[in-house]
Amino acid sequence: MSSVQDHAIMGPPxxxxxxxxxxxxxxxxxxxxxxxxxxxxxVLLVHNPKMDKASVALDVNVGNFSDNKDMPSIAHAIEHRLNQLEKSQLNPKHPYCYFPTGNFKVLKTIPESKGLDLCVLGRERLNELQSLVVDLFSNVPNKDLLRNRWEDQVLFTEDQFAVQCFAKLVAGLRQLQLSFPFLDEEWLFKTWPSRYIIHLIGHKGPGSIIAYxxxxxxxxxxxxxxxxxxxGTSASxxxxxxxxxxxxxxxRQWLLCGESLLRQFDPVAISKGVEFPGKCLPGEWNERENWYGTEYxxxxxxxxxxxxLLKVVNIPVGGQIxxxxxxxxNRFLPSNPEVTRKEFGRPVLAPRLIRNNQVGRTWWKKDDTFWVPKATTIISIRNPLMFASxxxxxxxxxxxxxxxxxxxxxxxxxxxxxxxxxxRLDSRGWKVEVSGWNNQLAILLEQxxxxxxxxxxxxTMFEMVQERTIRIYKGRGLISDYIYVKEQFITELPIITVEDTRYFYKQVISQLHFEAFIYGDVLPEEEWSVPRSFKLPTGLNYLYRKSLKDPINVNHCIGYYLYVVFDQLRTKENLGYVVFGDLQSESNPMYLSSRIDLFLQEQGQALQDIPAAIFETYKESETAKHWAQIINKSYNFEAVTKADIIKFYSIFIDPKSTSRAKLMVHLIASNASTKPTECKD
Incomplete structure (x- = not known):
């Protein structure tokens, strides 16, 4: 490998x-x-000795704005409905109105009829990376092309101000979108006036627009x-x-943080950004958008x-709402974001049980890997009443x-x-997750x-949430959550009253059991004994078939569930777990099932072929890994090996295994087409 010094000897730097x-x-x-x-x-060179991968990215500063007007989407091919409708209403001479996504017409039919920057990251030292870049990229020709600019065109022409567009949408979506021209902030990287404006408009706290x-x-x-x-953070x-x-x-010194920090306050630029544009004064769907066919x-x-609107803009001081x-x-600003660093010799693998009583259990593990002043708490709040009907x-x-x-x-x-x-609601009850600065976490969790x-x-809030939930469930075409189906929900939803919900909530909140896990830069209380795991019965082999009522839908759906029971490492308690997946397609569900089985069968060899170093990269984060053991009541905090996964697969996943238990759900489309019904390799 040639070095930077070699290049210097052979000629000019x-x-x-x-x-x-x-x-x-x-x-x-x-x-x-x-x-x-x-x-x-x-070129930006990055040396990270801990990386087991390297990555190179090249940015040529060319996108869909560089497409020809009569051949859109070429840039996107080399490299979605409401948004495109908005684009189509703007100045047709500005490239923002072009169709960037691409389809068969613009990528095949139409063509048949008619600044460079580099970032390199690796474990090699900077001099080695620099030498590689010199060897590989010095011969790239510099064409001295000017950067594309469209300063002679505006997004909104005068006749495009003060217009309203009503779009016919699907899935019960209802939204109001307001668009205004704004400043070009390319050179305003010290002040970013837009950050103040969107912070104030989009604020969700007390006194905000959305709260009102x-x-x-x-x-x-x-x-x-x-x-x-x-x-005008994987490596890749x-x-x-x-x-x-x-x-x-x-x-160049600001490349890593330049778009995140506000360095100066510019009230003039902020005021200019919120000035009311003076040019704004001036059933049947009669238009159809060109690319997606949206009616409007x-x-x-x-x-x-x-x-x-003008009256609102000109309202006198003191007359506001x-x-x-x-x-x-902001009361949550961290006062002392420092790490409480306490060395433990080697990293501790397992969480400790620090509280165990009739109300619940609390697990704790100190962060001895990342050493950042943050922590995470996950709480599972359970009450069987929540799923009784x-x-x-x-x-x-x-x-x-x-x-x-x-x-x-x-x-x-x-x-x-x-x-x-x-x-959020999961199969056990409420799952509460809180994370952030260690010295503010207790305050946030308590609140x-x-x-x-x-x-x-x-x-008011109940009626809004109830109405939105009804629209969501009516838009679903599949079996719904957990043990109940959509039809049951649609029947129950309209008859539930706000009084019913208030009484139900008081019942649930008054009798709960919890399991909690605290991970991060926090210190524990006293330690308690670990409870034993419990047993779950083995699974069943069933096929459930249901015909869908939607006359337009052409997609079948298959739900594929594997119920597995496995021995804990170094224990004899049996634990239940469900591996599942859902798939929609015009193909026959039995054909889809055979293809899934074929795919799973091929994964046995794929597991065997994974190198040990690559296998380690697939493991979960510390918090997720330990929480999975706590919430499933396995309490097995030992590291899982590649051999464990292969054994697990061969018993419970491999279609050839006699121990595998499977449940399939087939939803049959009423407007089905004829697709393959046999598995052909």
Whole structure:
């Protein structure tokens, strides 16, 4: 391999070192260097000695904006409905209106009728990576092409302001989308005025727009974003992302953080971004979008509505709606984001049981691998009443959504500082997940559980959640959740009242059992004894067939479930587990089943062929791995080996095994076509 020094001896330097000093986080131990070759190809080199893979990404700064108008989607081929409808209504001379996705017509029929940056990541040292880049990329010709710019065209022409479009959509989707022209922020990387605007409009805390319209029952979701349509962490993800950032006019030292940090406050730019555009003054679907065939109506916004909007814009100080106000101070900001580093000699493999009583169990494991000032808590909250009937299950679903909407306002500040929470319904009950800064985690968890205990179910919020849930279930064409089917839910949903739901929620919340796991930079309490695992019976072999009623649907569906019972490592308790998958296709379900069996049969050899180093990369994260053992009550925290997986496969997955138990669900389409019914290799 030639070296950088060899190149220097043979002639003038082939490399200009731009910088080695990139701004990084305090826990980033990788080494970086930016160089520029004689052909002006700019390269970011990344040395990570812990990586077992390498990655190279090349960004040529060419996309669908560079397509010819009469041959769209070529860029996308080399490299979806409502969005394209919006594009089609804009200035036809601007490339943003082109069709970027591609279909048979634009990628075959029409053609038949008619800046470069590099990022390299690897375990090799920077000098070695640099030498490789010089050898491989120095001969890339520099054509001195100008960067594409469309400064002579605007997205909105004058006749495209103050218009409204009603689109005919499927699946019961209902949304209002407002679009405005905005500043080009390519050179505003120090101030990013859009960040302030979308933060204030999209804020979900007390005093926010969404909190107000939710209280009125008008909407359940508001999203604000700025799309820069054109400028005037796996290894591959990192290189692809950074390579794209390198195309922007950021100082090279800011490549890793330039789009994340706000360095200056520019109130003038923010005001310019929210100025009301002065040019905005001015049944039957009568139009169809060219590519997706979306039916719509396009018309001018009525003068009366525009007049009302202008009154709102010009409302005097003091006349605003009292419940709308700016966000308050964020109480979840971490005060001391430092790691409590306590060496344990070698990493501890198993969590400890630190609490075990009639109410629940709590497991704990200190983070002795990543050493970051964060922690995660997962709690499984159980009550059999939640699944005792289809009606109870639907009430549990409604309550889960109501809890989510209550959290969205009161706990929104936690998300802004990088903390995270979620409450969802699973087969056991509620699964509560909270993660974030270690010194704020207890505060967030306490508020989550307090909000759940004191949930206020208002009439307005209940009606909105109930109506949305009805639309979702009516749009489903498959068997529904767990042990109940869609028809049962559709029958129960309309007759459930807000009083029923309030009473049900009080019953559930008053008698619960929990299992919790805490992982991260937190310290434990005292340790308790570990409970033994329990047994589950073996599975059954069944086929359930059901005909679908939708006369338009041509897709069959197959649900394929394997029920397995396995011995714990070094124990004799039998544990149940379900491996499952769902597939929709026009092919006959029996044919699909045979293809699944064939696929599973081939995986036996694939498991044998996986190198040990690659096998290790497939393992779960620390938190997910230990939580799986806790929630399944196996409490086996030993490391799983490749031999364990192969044995497991041969007994319970391999179609040739006599121990395998299988349940199949076949949903038969009423408008089925004739597709293969036999398995042909």
């Amino acid at each position: 082939l490399v200009k070192r731009v910088t080695d000093e990139l701004k990084t986080s305090s826990i980033d131990d990788r080494q970086y260097r930016i160089i520029r070759l004689l052909n002006y190809l700019e 319209i939710k209280s009125k029952g008008w909407a359940s979701l508001l999203v604000a974003s700025v799309d820069q349509v054109c400028p 993800y990192f290189t692809s992302m950074i390579c794209s950032v390198m195309q922007k006019p950021l100082p 109506i396009l018309e001018k916004i009525p003068e009366g509505l525009l007049a009302e 009292p419940s709308l106000h700016l966000p308050t101070k 289809a009606g109870n299950y639907i009430k549990s679903t409604l309550c889960t959504d109501l809890v989510y909407h209550a959290f969205e306002e009161s706990l929104y500040d936690a998300r802004l500082v990088g903390m995270w929470y979620r409450v 989550v559980l307090t909000e759940m205990c004191n949930l206020d179910i208002t009439d």
